[in-house]
Amino acid sequence: MVKQTVKQLPKPHKLLIVSLALVAVVLFIVPSEPASASRHTAELEPGKRYPLELELEQTSSDIVNDEGPDWQKYRVKRGDNLARIFDRAGLTPQDTYQVSRAGDAAKRLLKMMPGDELQLAKDENGHFLALNYAYSPFESLHIEKNDSEITSSIEARQVDTRLGYASGIISSSFWHSGVAAGLSEAQIMNLAGIFGWDIDFALELRAGDSFNLVYEEEYVDGEFVGKGRILAAEFSNRGETFKAIRYDDGNYYTPEGRSMRKSFLRAPVSFKYISSSFNPRRLHPVLKSVRPHNGIDYAASTGTPVIAAGDGKVVAASYNRYNGNYVFIQHGEKYTTKYLHFSRRAVKKGQSVKQGQVIGYVGATGLASGPHLHYEFLVNGTHRNPRTVKLPKAEPIASSEREKFATIAEEYTGYLDTNRRIMLAMN
DSSP states (O other), X not given: OOOOOXXXXXXHHHHHHHHHHHHHHHHHHSOOOOOOOOTTOOOOOTTOOOOOOOOOOOOGGGOOOOSOOOEEEEEOOTTOOHHHHHHHTTOOHHHHHHHHTSOGGGGGGGGOOTTOEEEEEEOTTSOEEEEEEOOSSSEEEEEEEETTEEEEEEXXXXXXXXXXXXXXXXXXXXXXXXXXXXXXXXXXXXXXHHHTTTOOTTTSOOTTOEEEEEEEEEEEXXXXXXXXXXXXXXXXXXXXXXXXXXXXXSOEEOTTSOBSOBSSOSOSBOOSEEEEOOEEEEEOTTTOSEEEEOSEEEEOOTTOEEEOSSSEEEEEEEEETTTEEEEEXXXXXXXXXXXXXXXXXXXXXXXXXXXXXXXXXXXXXXXXXXXXXXXXXXXXTEEEOTTTSOOOBOOOOOGGGHHHHHHHHHHHHHHHHHHHHHHHHHO
């Protein structure tokens, strides 16, 4: 191979070599700036060994699993109890016993209904660890095992309330009109209860009657969970309008402060129809003779609850061949109510009762041609027609509460007026 010298290279190559040589000479002659340590370094001593500090990313094996127990859901079936659910979950009878005795809060498990849901957690050995039971949108039962102790507690969720409005005009029935207006079953029953002292909802409603109400809507974490208490309502029946305002004591009053609640209910049972009215010269359907009918017969299904028409004391609760199972209640010195033909009684002689308390159940015992309640109303020992007798009113709102109530009544009446105008405009 021929050995090349610099003189034998092409001219461009010679120029490149010369340029690089000049750059090297300049770098050798001109000194650089002295090096300085940054704030993240330290001065090192020659020959000394230093540990190297490294920041390593955490690997998956270093992460602690903090997700908590593995929860399993169990739907409550018809006929279920805690023992059956625990058996399906693979838990022991001992677990069932310990959980059922985990304090007063655990008694909620006795009231489980089909369709409810239980959440259960077990440890790695399959033993009971914890239970959650949300028995309402607002409250849930929590039971957990800590070491050998099992404790229970009720956890409540914050409930926010907003105003809801509803109104309707009765066409076929009050119930259907209430449903069409978006009311819940409880609200329909409550509305009838508010005005039940002034309006006979079984016999006196007419097509064209109307209702209008303001109520509470309940929210949890911003999510709608249900319809709550009626705050104000008005009901127009046969051209007459009744208004009711709810106060802090839970009772309803007219906007002027008079109690909506009377001392007695018109009808102490939810009935299908009146099978026999008050009639001093009625032909008895069993004895086939003219005998005074000193009360009203409300036809209803056997077992329908019958409630006390007013506060009082049970002065008789027994059975005979004519009345069947019967209950008599004394209301102060002036009034007495009588209830006949029960299938069974729910109170005893000498017992004090409150208005609305169940005192027995509809039946056909004694001289009765079918299941019904025979109801009598006596004033100073004289029979009066329960449907037409003038009922005494309950006490008005306390004088010390009148000013506060007046403010609330004015506000709620304004809500009713606004909603009524909207309803009229829509119709």
